Amino acid sequence: MHRFFIDEKFNNNQINPSKKILHQLTKVLRIQKDEDFVVIQNNKEYLCNLINEKIILKKELQEKIINKKIELILVQSFPKNKKLSIILQKATEIGVDKIYLWKTIYSNNLFSDIVKKNERFKKILKEASEQSNRIKIPELFYLKSIEEIKFVKSDLLLFFYEKANPITNNIKNYLYDLKKFKRIFIFIGPEGGFSKEEINLFELKKAKLVSLGENILRTETAAIVALALVKYFL
Known part of the structure; x- marks a missing residue:
């Protein structure tokens, strides 16, 4: 229907x-x-x-019962335009609650070039929500700095990093006790990866470095896999 x-x-x-x-x-x-x-x-x-x-x-229609749950939030560095459309669509289908698009050091796009496509991005989110049987469209935000997000103790910050150890930094090591968290942030870098400055910043914020395995994934693949894995544990 x-x-x-x-x-x-x-x-x-x-x-x-x-x-x-x-x-x-x-x-x-x-x-x-x-x-x-x-x-x-x-x-x-x-x-x-x-x-x-x-x-x-x-x-x-009978109101759907929405249990109070952990909020799933994607913080995606600006990728190339075509890839961003895929990320927005698939993240919505998987069940993300909020999406922050972030201008990182190695992002290829200008901040203004991304923001001016806001209406097209919202259309993608709307259509993906309709297709995937959602009753709420994900919220979309734009960041020039990660400092614009106010983190609290009940947040879990998962920083997906291609050089993280696949064994010691396995995602299941951080999702065994989800009851103490209210929000889970998933950070995905651009095609060029995160800079050393950004990695140091995340370490200061007590973010968990997470590996997605030995293979190096494209940014859009990493976002989809990371969201799907966390959604599975949730």
Whole structure:
């Protein structure tokens, strides 16, 4: 069943959709009269029909039980544009709660070049959320400095580093006792890796150096593998 995050609010159990949404419903997906689809608003799902170019509310679906859980956060250094689209899409599908895009020393992109694509990135997050049956779209932020994030004692900082020892820095060594953490941060470097200054900074912040094995992974592969592994333990 098709699912849509729609900003327009219900008025008398109906929505006048934007031209963009209406085109997607009628021309792209070819939604027929009396064909059910789901509208998502404020973490709630509504079963709807399309009648006379209006979205008609049939009923509110049973609210999903969202257990209080550990927040999963990806801090991704700016990669090349095509790779970033893949990372945003797959991170959303896996279940990340927040994504910080970070301008590191060896990032290839300018900060302004990344930020100006914000609307396209949000569209990727929205569509991936619809496809993966989520009821909340991940939040997206942009960082010039890691100091913009205020870390607390209940945070677990996992710094994925290609030179970390695969045995002593295995990820399972840090995820055996998750009850004491409220947020898990996953830090992934760009194509050129992290600089010595950035590594020293993470060591000062008590981040855990983590290995993803003996093979050197591309930045987009590392992000997907790291998120999937942590999600498995969660």
